[in-house]
Amino acid sequence: MADLAFPYVTAAVALPLAGAALAAANETRARMVSMAAAAGATLSSLGAFLAVERAGGGRLDEPWGLSLFSADPLNATFLLLYSLLTLGILVLAPRRDATSKINAATLLVLAATLAAYGADNVVVLAIGWVVSALPFIAGPFHGTWRPRVGLMLSCLALVGALGIIANAAMTDRSAHPLSLAALQGHNYGGAAAFAMLMAAIVFRKGIFPAHAWIEDAAEAGPVLPFCLFLNGHLGAFLLARVVIPEFPLSARGAFPILSDLALFTALYAAVRAVAEGSARRILALLVLSQSACILAGLESATQEGITGALVHCIVVAAATTGLFSVLRLMEVRFGRSFTAAEYLGLARYTPRLAVLFAVCGLALVGLPGTLGFCSEDLLIHGTLVSHPQIGLLLPVATAMNAVSLFRLFSKIFLGARAGGVYGVTDAVPRERWVLAAIALFLVVAGLTPATILGFRTQAAQAAQAPPHEKAGGPLPPAPHSAILAESCPAGICR
Amino acid sequence: MTDQQAMLLFVVFGPGVVFFGLALLWLLGWNAPERFLSRVTAVVYALETAAVAWLLWLVAGRGEPAVVVALGDWFAVHDYQFPLVLLGDALSLSFLTLTVVLVGVIGQFSSTYLHRDPGFGRFFLLLHLFAFGALLIFSAGSFDLIIGGWELVGITSVLLISFFHFRAGPVENAWRVFVVYRACDLGLITAAFLLHHVGHVSTFAGGMPHVEGGTATLVGLLLLLSAAGKSAQAPFSGWLPRAMEGPTPSSAIFYGAISVHAGAYLLLRAQPILLASPWAGAAVMVTGALTAVLGTLAGRACPDAKTALAYASLAQVGVIFVEIGAGLHWFAVLHILGHAAVRTLQFLRAPSTLRDFHQMHAAAGGQVTPTGKHLERVVPTRWQLWLYRCAIDRGHLDTVLEWMIVRPLCGLSVLLARFDQVGLPARAPAPAPGVVRGNEAIGKQGVLHG
Structure with missing residues (x-):
């Protein structure tokens, strides 16, 4: 197996950790330190991304005997995207949201999330998962009780599941009991571990009925770090990284139920957003709905659906970062949270922020010419092929999301000017450049999606399940067509 | 690539390139002056008109084969491809010609009509985007590509309805139009998927995918849903008068000429499917006939010129639907071309209606005295009041849709919100200005803190 030329993933995790310590200690230069750390993490992630692309899509281990992390097509894009989004948020955050405490906690979330992405070891994965949630459970970002409970349950379920898996692997005298790569297809821990992993995903992603904490967290917590946290999509990543490879048959058996639940959540959140008043809750519900679509795509067992889901992860992350950022910038300018009760007519003061909000929103709901259109097209195709009746809910949910958006x-940007509003400034350069970069990415990638889709297709193949699971040793992976044939007897997937 | 193919590419993508260029420059901080925008528009559409006229002459005049441009797949995953195929046959080229000519005319008209309007640049940006979307619909060689153009036309339509966004009325109406568009677009998306699934191909450049029986009926009805939404046919007619909130030039190009006929084009393109299903064809005819009657009725009780024109337009499109359902393919095309041209002129003259009337009145020596009583004379008196109530409520269509769909959906949403709040204290009312919820600090209105 090939190695990376440099421990890029370790560097991407270590730099934000060091940056968090420095930012916490240095109040006056916290912003500069944080941006430098995030930029360092971005460059390291870019190094890993390019190395994986040069290697043609295989898995690359870290050099110098570091065996905690690895890079492959599935995590390389996530590493780069998440680092970039964090850097963008640190650059455009309003001054009141860029205190040393908040920046340090943001960098901690970044380091932990990157560690979870790059983990080649169940312990590292568990640590990354838990530490990324810590600031929202007990740290500076904690909100009301429901987000804390939801995240705690998700952490407990994951730690419990990984503990059971590691214990079973040790009992089975596996050569590398903690290595994720060595666990593929073994079904260690059986139904208990599988159920706990699914519970962790359901709580983390906010799948019905564990969805309400997402709204509460968006409403009461700091919106930019929460957006960053949501856009980690660690629940979907866990599904692709651990559940499908580790429990292929169990996953295949449970997927129809999970897929239906995810589609129901997508529709539920979409309906819920129709009459919601709070702007933050509306955006949270839209993210919830679109994130559930990602899970539905992953569980469709078709390559179109899985590729669409992996691309949609990128779209949702970029677009909702843009949306939440514009919302937060407008809140700071306007002086209060927004409700959808009255027209505020702010576009006359902030036309560029209004246009950037519209572009990100339209990309999120799949306007042609944006990357969202490609991902939605693949998602709808994949889910309709695997579940024709239930799959129809996906375009319905997306249509309702578009209406709510x-x-x-x-309500925020159009209509008569609200009384008492004066002198609201449009995007300042540091905000404009970050948001324009997000919007441009969504449009340019949408016009020329082949590159991203090609890379995501490799990731989809990497996330495909091996053919059998058993209590003993690993089996060689089956060709993709065999898996599709098994999951799709009619042959329409082929 | 042949000259014809290059020309078709130029015709379709020209407005798109102009839009993206101008939008990017605006985002980077450059506000294009009015004269620049007007001249660019004039030059682009003059060239487009010449190009499309040449193509039309080659294909329709000299009988050369249709121009097909296969640009490969936009994206492909496993066995699923999104083909980029443009088709320039006689039907496409008729609509392409209509579009570039009328958009050019509207561009020239608007450069004077919207002179010094704060939204001048925005209007022209959206006009180019609309033209790109419409040209994409009419030249698409696959249903997937039609969806792309369909959505672009929808979003530009909504943004132009809310053009005067400093008033709540246009914004509210734009939102309602958007709701109808999104709901009806589901028909086209699902039909495209079904054709892909059943026919194993979604392009029709080499002939329409073969479907028959129940599948043909289902696809036909789904396409009818989408066409009815875009062309404001019953029961979705209620959005058309709301769309009159936009500036007059956009009303003319959208609801007098191009957008309102896009649904008819879709059905013309799907003619083989409608012919394969008598039920779908009959549904098209019934929808068109109902709309024509409704449009005639409601149009007689409209208080303003643009709304009356909108209903007149709607009634004509209803008749066009009947023609399509009856299989009168080329008759419907001629009807569309004539209707679009006349209606555009009427819409553009609508702001001068009173002046025109007075001029006509004076020219006739003060003898023009409309009675307003023609059809009413043949209706029994006891029916007149009922019909009048029906006309002023525009056939009760919006009322029915609100009772059957909007209210239950909003009620369900509120119910789910209550379910989500179980175990929590009641939500606080909206905060007073200046007070921020949750962890936020107290801010001052309108002051930049970033």
């Missing part, structure tokens, strides 16, 4: 846009 346009309502929110029109």
